[in-house]
Amino acid sequence: MRKSGFISIIGRPNAGKSTLMNTICGKKIAIVSHIPQTTRNVIKGIYTKKDTQMVFLDTPGIHESVKQFNQIMSKQAHIAMDESDLVLYVIDLTRRFGKEEEIILAALQELGKPVIVACNKVDVQDEHVVENSMRINAEMEKNPTWSLIYISALKQKNIDELLAAITEKLPEGEFYFPDDMYTDSALDFMVAETVREKVMLQTYEEIPHAVRVETVEIDDSDPKFVSVFVDIFVERDSQKGMVIGNGGIKLKHIGMDARRELEDLFKKKVFLKLNVRIDKNWRMHA
Ligand SMILES: Nc1nc2c(ncn2[C@@H]2O[C@H](COP(=O)(O)OP(=O)(O)O)[C@@H](O)[C@H]2O)c(=O)[nH]1
Ligand SMILES: [Mg+2]
Structure with a gap:
């Protein structure tokens, strides 16, 4: 059983x-x-x-x-x-x-x-x-x-x-999911979460809680690599600068760290395009 x-x-x-x-x-x-x-x-x-x-x-x-x-x-x-x-x-x-x-x-x-x-x-x-x-x-x-x-x-x-x-x-009973499944999260959610984690680790203080991440597109049509487009939303202009960093250094690190994990996820080379945008008070209507 x-x-x-x-x-x-x-x-x-x-x-x-x-x-x-x-x-x-x-x-x-x-x-x-x-x-x-x-x-x-x-x-x-x-x-x-x-x-x-x-x-x-x-x-x-x-x-x-x-x-x-x-x-x-x-x-x-x-x-x-x-x-x-x-x-x-x-x-x-x-x-x-x-x-x-x-x-x-x-x-x-x-x-x-x-x-x-x-x-x-x-x-x-x-x-x-x-x-x-x-x-x-x-x-x-x-x-x-x-x-x-x-x-x-x-x-x-x-x-x-x-x-x-x-x-x-644990009670006795049949499996709820196929035995090779490890999460029911959608791929676009996992991509967005991976990027959000890297933003949290690279930024300080108010940024982590002000950020929302959305996967715009995952293009898997090329057999050699996946193209992934992700939007990072912050609430204010000043926060945008903090995510991007001096000369883009923060965003570069966020991108590098995220890409490494996404390549594990997709088992393929990943081309990752991050776009930092402003969405005032997204938390109010989240
Ligand atoms: N030293 C140590 N740190 C841990 C252990 N488990 C988790 N952490 C750290 O604790 C922090 C919070 O972990 P997380 O899993 O996000 O906690 P959650 O908020 O309960 O989900 C992270 O920095 C982890 O690396 C552990 O067994 N030992
Ligand atoms: Mg947790």
Whole structure:
């Protein structure tokens, strides 16, 4: 009998949720950066091995305050409740427990679904680790059905143990997706996200959140290379300059880094044309 199910990945921004999903699926599916709010949509990552299929839902952690986080968490808890068979709760061991952790723990208790707590970033030596571990152990005692695993999503530590724990809690059932599929994201979305990640990594402060990226065209008609046309929208003229950089140096780096990853994605040479444009207040009607 096959096992398959949906697993929502939740946790504070920057905990390493997207990194973990990419590590498990062995593909760059969700973009990753040190900047909170990197993930803007729920993204599916599919892992299939032998008789088991796991469909991960990587959730965004957009918030500017605990109050807002609370509202979004309740939305995420709803996604988890409606769509997933179990919840994978990722905790950043190197960060002091915040109000967010309490909100998540309360939501998980109310949810009543199988939970796996993954304590991430064990590769980092940090003063908060001992205190956080004590807090987590206390929570585990309160919730005896939950499983606890210490991992490093980045350094790929204990990932097999994590997969075994998920498999154990996964319901029996037929696969939801073909066994060679690793995401249901469309190609144009993945292209735009790849470019957005590079913009985030190359720019600072207000830019990452002011940028929107759109794939205009993917021309795959030549057998030797793919031509990809992408628009990068910012809200103000000054931001345009910051994305382009002195003599175009920033945009050049964004283009080079993105092209390298897109060549992995397309398994072909990529010609990438980036165009920086202004769309005032796109966030207002996003
Ligand atoms: N040292 C270390 N860093 C990690 C680990 N997992 C994720 N990170 C880093 O934490 C940051 C946030 O990761 P990301 O996956 O975008 O977090 P998300 O907001 O929860 O999706 C990035 O800079 C990652 O490289 C880990 O296991 N160890
Ligand atoms: Mg993320």
